[in-house]
Amino acid sequence: MKTTFTTLATIAAFMVSTIPATTFAQTSEDDNDPIISYGKPDFFRSYDKKGINVFETTKDDVNKPYTGRRINIGAGFTMQFQSIEHENPGALNNHSQLANHLFPLKPGFMTSQANLYFDVQLLEGITMNLTNYLSSRHHNEFWVKGGYLQIDKFPFEGQFWDELSKIITIKAGHMEINYGDAHFRRPDGGQTFYSPFMEGNIMDAFATEIGAEVYLKKDGWLGMIGISNGMIKGHVDSAAANADGTDKRAPSIYLKGGYDKQVTEDVRLRLTGSWYHNSGTNGSGLTLYSGDRTGSNYQNVMEQGYTADGTLKGYTAMYSSGRFNPDFNGKIDAVMINGFAKVQGFEFFGTYEYATGYAKNQTENRVATQYAIEGLYRFGKNENLYGGLRYNVVNAEMPYGTSIEDVKIDRFAVAGGWFISRNILVKAEYVTQSYKDFPNTDFRHNGKFNGVVLEAAISF
Numbered sequence: 001m002k003t004t005f006t007t008l009a010t011i012a013a014f015m016v017s018t019i020p021a022t023t024f025a026q027t028s029e030d031d032n033d034p035i036i037s038y039g040k041p042d043f044f045r046s047y048d049k050k051g052i053n054v055f056e057t058t059k060d061d062v063n064k065p066y067t068g069r070r071i072n073i074g075a076g077f078t079m080q081f082q083s084i085e086h087e088n089p090g091a092l093n094n095h096s097q098l099a100n101h102l103f104p105l106k107p108g109f110m111t112s113q114a115n116l117y118f119d120v121q122l123l124e125g126i127t128m129n130l131t132n133y134l135s136s137r138h139h140n141e142f143w144v145k146g147g148y149l150q151i152d153k154f155p156f157e158g159q160f161w162d163e164l165s166k167i168i169t170i171k172a173g174h175m176e177i178n179y180g181d182a183h184f185r186r187p188d189g190g191q192t193f194y195s196p197f198m199e200g201n202i203m204d205a206f207a208t209e210i211g212a213e214v215y216l217k218k219d220g221w222l223g224m225i226g227i228s229n230g231m232i233k234g235h236v237d238s239a240a241a242n243a244d245g246t247d248k249r250a251p252s253i254y255l256k257g258g259y260d261k262q263v264t265e266d267v268r269l270r271l272t273g274s275w276y277h278n279s280g281t282n283g284s285g286l287t288l289y290s291g292d293r294t295g296s297n298y299q300n301v302m303e304q305g306y307t308a309d310g311t312l313k314g315y316t317a318m319y320s321s322g323r324f325n326p327d328f329n330g331k332i333d334a335v336m337i338n339g340f341a342k343v344q345g346f347e348f349f350g351t352y353e354y355a356t357g358y359a360k361n362q363t364e365n366r367v368a369t370q371y372a373i374e375g376l377y378r379f380g381k382n383e384n385l386y387g388g389l390r391y392n393v394v395n396a397e398m399p400y401g402t403s404i405e406d407v408k409i410d411r412f413a414v415a416g417g418w419f420i421s422r423n424i425l426v427k428a429e430y431v432t433q434s435y436k437d438f439p440n441t442d443f444r445h446n447g448k449f450n451g452v453v454l455e456a457a458i459s460f
Helices: 002-017 159-165
Strands: 070-087 113-123 126-135 143-151 168-176 208-218 221-228 252-262 267-278 331-343 346-358 366-379 385-400 403-421 424-436 448-459
Touching: none
Parallel strands: none
Antiparallel strands: 070 113, 070 448, 113 126, 126 143, 143 168, 168 208, 208 221, 221 252, 252 267, 267 331, 331 346, 346 366, 366 385, 385 403, 403 424, 424 448
């Protein structure tokens, strides 16, 4: 039933997207403003190839004539084939369906993933987004990711408000928070166009949280301050205090600043820094590094395959394969610095991240660091072909009983892709990932996986 619903919903979205704009045009009884027509709203990041290397939306549409309310229905659909092997030699209890026995892997197709988008131009300069997961690794059923209201033009008359609208953007809702730049280049369920590789960072800073963000944008400069609840869900219930005595839910405060400029026709440069802070939250805990409702695009790799009674685990229980969560769900401070450069077809993207904090049952800070480097070359007609390399390393302090151990994970990937059209993409990746210095009681001890993943995606 879930699969049938997903298929029908995706077909319906595609059919609606092909209907001419005039089909939806209506006229209000009170004025001549069309109450709704089909078309992309202003201040919008396209879901197809046009949305690649777009970060925050710009103020370019601020002087664009308002033509009435509009609705855009979009979708992302991804199918993958995986052939990956993994091992953890030397880990205790790693055989015969015991606790550290890895999930048995064979080449095969993953469950297809699909997203459904609604973007609405409500008023001049005011838009709304609603994003839905029709099918994904973590949730095969329909699931709402989140939505937000974005204001780029204030609905007040006067020169003061006109000038303010040229530089300020406000977003509010239950939304993907803007910490760092890596979340703009990662796959997100069925939407895999933005990522040239199969996965984002190993330590994946991505979450939908309830909050608001205020931006200042001018001449390439960007400043942002945000506040959120720090958790993927809302909570109004009371909860027991954490080990450090925290019995409240503190808000998360996050900042971002940087510069993004098309320096010449062939050269674009971007440099940003972000900071995320939460002084302590009880209850279900902070979810900056565990807030993805969809899941990894490496399926069931380096996963404990069996429950305590020897039963094979279900696929949705292993949705974060290949990723690493430092478990800072009680308190966290994190900094991410990102650099992006595009010189003709050559493209570079880099990440450095430093995070400190602890889990709800702990009281002493631990540290986790990460860096990732991507080099890419886009070529062919309209840069419809690309090839690239990626290297990602995480070092972290992790608790094991009464001791803290330094562990390391590194990933190397080679990928290439072909945009058959602006809406159709096929890509392939070879990946190898190693786990080092994990104690032998951990299933990741001497862990390694490597292999090939193929992907076909449609997005509009």
